[in-house]
Amino acid sequence: xxxxxxxxxxxxxxxxxxxxxxxxxxxxxxxxxxxxxxxxxxxxxxxxxxxxxxxxxxxxxxxxxxxxxxxxxxxxxxxxxxxxxxxxxxxxxxxxxxxxxxxxxxxxxxxxxxxxxxxxxxxxxxxxxxxxxxxxxxxxxxxxxxxxxxxxxxxxxxxxxxxxxxxxxxxxxxxxxxxxxxxxxxxxxxxxxxxxxxxxxxxxxxxxxxxxxxxxxxxxxxxxxxxxxxxxxxxxxxxxxxxxxxxxxxxxxxxxxxxxxxxxxxxxxxxxxxxxxxxxxxxxxxxxxxxxxxxxxxxxxxxxxxxxxxxxxxxxxxxxxxxxxxxxxxxxxxxxxxxxxxxxxxxxxxxxxxxxxxxxxxxxxxxxxxxxxxxxxxxxxxxxxxxxxxxxxxxxxxxxxxxxxxxxxxxxxxxxxxxxxxxxxxxxxxxxxxxxxxxxxxxxxxxxxxxxxxxxxxxxxxxxxxxxxxxxxxxxxxxxxxxxxxxxxxxxxxxxxxxxxxxxxxxxx
Numbered sequence: 001x002x003x004x005x006x007x008x009x010x011x012x013x014x015x016x017x018x019x020x021x022x023x024x025x026x027x028x029x030x031x032x033x034x035x036x037x038x039x040x041x042x043x044x045x046x047x048x049x050x051x052x053x054x055x056x057x058x059x060x061x062x063x064x065x066x067x068x069x070x071x072x073x074x075x076x077x078x079x080x081x082x083x084x085x086x087x088x089x090x091x092x093x094x095x096x097x098x099x100x101x102x103x104x105x106x107x108x109x110x111x112x113x114x115x116x117x118x119x120x121x122x123x124x125x126x127x128x129x130x131x132x133x134x135x136x137x138x139x140x141x142x143x144x145x146x147x148x149x150x151x152x153x154x155x156x157x158x159x160x161x162x163x164x165x166x167x168x169x170x171x172x173x174x175x176x177x178x179x180x181x182x183x184x185x186x187x188x189x190x191x192x193x194x195x196x197x198x199x200x201x202x203x204x205x206x207x208x209x210x211x212x213x214x215x216x217x218x219x220x221x222x223x224x225x226x227x228x229x230x231x232x233x234x235x236x237x238x239x240x241x242x243x244x245x246x247x248x249x250x251x252x253x254x255x256x257x258x259x260x261x262x263x264x265x266x267x268x269x270x271x272x273x274x275x276x277x278x279x280x281x282x283x284x285x286x287x288x289x290x291x292x293x294x295x296x297x298x299x300x301x302x303x304x305x306x307x308x309x310x311x312x313x314x315x316x317x318x319x320x321x322x323x324x325x326x327x328x329x330x331x332x333x334x335x336x337x338x339x340x341x342x343x344x345x346x347x348x349x350x351x352x353x354x355x356x357x358x359x360x361x362x363x364x365x366x367x368x369x370x371x372x373x374x375x376x377x378x379x380x381x382x383x384x385x386x387x388x389x390x391x392x393x394x395x396x397x398x399x400x401x402x403x404x405x406x407x408x409x410x411x412x413x414x415x416x417x418x419x420x421x422x423x424x425x426x427x428x429x430x431x432x433x434x435x436x437x438x439x440x441x442x443x444x445x446x447x448x449x450x451x452x453x454x455x456x457x458x459x460x461x462x463x464x465x466x467x468x469x470x471x472x473x474x475x476x477x478x479x480x481x482x483x484x485x486x487x488x489x490x491x492x493x494x495x496x497x498x499x500x501x502x503x504x505x506x507x508x509x
Contacts, residue, residue, distance in 0.1 A: 061073070309327035325346070340374075429448065
């Protein structure tokens with residue numbers, strides 16, 4: 001037995017051992033031999049195997065830039081391996097430190113297998129696990145049985161993980177969870193850059209906070225700046241709002257978002273859906289703008305309303321806490337019982353009123369309705385009444401060449417069961433309508449009165465009450481000339497009418 005107790009005498013023993021093993025070690029000239037720098041007690045016994053050294057107390061090894069400390073170890077000089085016990089500390093450079101209770105280190109492969117109470121510290125990032133293998137050649141540590149990384153305010157957990165110390169990148173798989181004071185991220189597969197604190201998602205991912213819920217299957221999240229990009233089946237829920245798109249960009253601190261392609265914004269409280277290919281969204285105050293094939297849908301079973309415009313805006317009136325929808329440029333409307341066209345539209349959520357501006361046109365059954373401003377009032381999402389302001393005109397086709405016409409300064413049209421039932425004309429009232437006995441034309445009635453009340457039945461004029469200064473004449477069918485069969489301002493816009501919901505995307509000049 002050879003026994004050396006004092007460290008200074010250890011150098012002579014190492015020299016003898018290295019000389020003895022030189023023929024074997026020469027085959028590994030490209031791999032640097034592990035050096036023993038310190039030990040309080042060193043033993044060599046042939047029973048432990050050829051070239052095996054037992055070291056006890058303040059043990060320190062070195063290989064290249066790596067320093068390894070422990071309480072005790074076996075050094076297998078021929079294999080260039082170390083098995084170390086208790087208070088293990090591996091340091092590499094100024095930033096990387098690896099701790100554990102047990103170590104097996106292969107000097108030729110440069111792989112450290114550390115077990116129990118393992119900590120890998122790289123600057124401000126700490127990895128906790130019970131089983132870690134660290135590959136010094138590739139600067140990567142990996143675990144297969146649960147680990148936790150602390151990085152800044154973020155705590156990351158997963159069942160398996162890889163940490164690449166040179167690019168400062170961690171790869172996590174299987175039940176990945178990031179916990180932050182403001183939110184929690186769960187994912188199937190996640191990459192995390194510890195210096196930039198950016199998380200990259202692959203697979204189903206959820207981000208949950210008190211303010212909102214986000215889902216995606218691909219994307220990234222800058223956890224320091226709270227800026228994110230979500231792709232593939234991405235959506236965001238905030239209060240009663242639901243935003244989805246092929247791609248979502250979100251700034252949590254500013255509470256703003258952008259969405260691209262197949263964008264939908266759903267308001268569950270009002271059953272309102274906004275669609276488009278581009279969207280801008282803010283949470284405080286609640287605001288949304290959609291463009292490029294923008295569409296507004298007021299959802300109602302059996303009679304949903306579809307509106308298209310170049311641009312849609314949803315604005316929260318903070319004084320009254322209700323939403324205002326604005327649609328402008330090339331607006332078209334389709335609903336089973338009413339259709340429309342105008343340049344701009346405003347919908348007041350609180351009152352359920354649609355205001356149509358700039359050459360508005362509405363169609364209800366056989367009736368065409370125009371004026372300078374049209375306001376459609378709904379009650380429980382059913383047509384209640386419509387107000388017409390200035391140059392109001394209602395027209396319906398009688399046959400291929402004749403048109404029933406009503407005009408006045410202002411009008412109100414009242415609906416029963418979503419059908420126009422009566423019309424009140426207020427100021428400068430005029431009407432031309434054709435009297436029939438079944439299919440036979442028997443006369444033409446021309447009436448004038450400051451105010452007129454007209455009742456309709458089966459979408460045709462049934463009777464007229466002239467309220468102020470009435471004048472009226474019934475003429476034989478062919479008595480009046482062609483020009484006398486039309487009121488001043490008559491125009492027929494049938495070619496612009498959307499006959500199905502897809503027609504709202506077709507615009508005619």
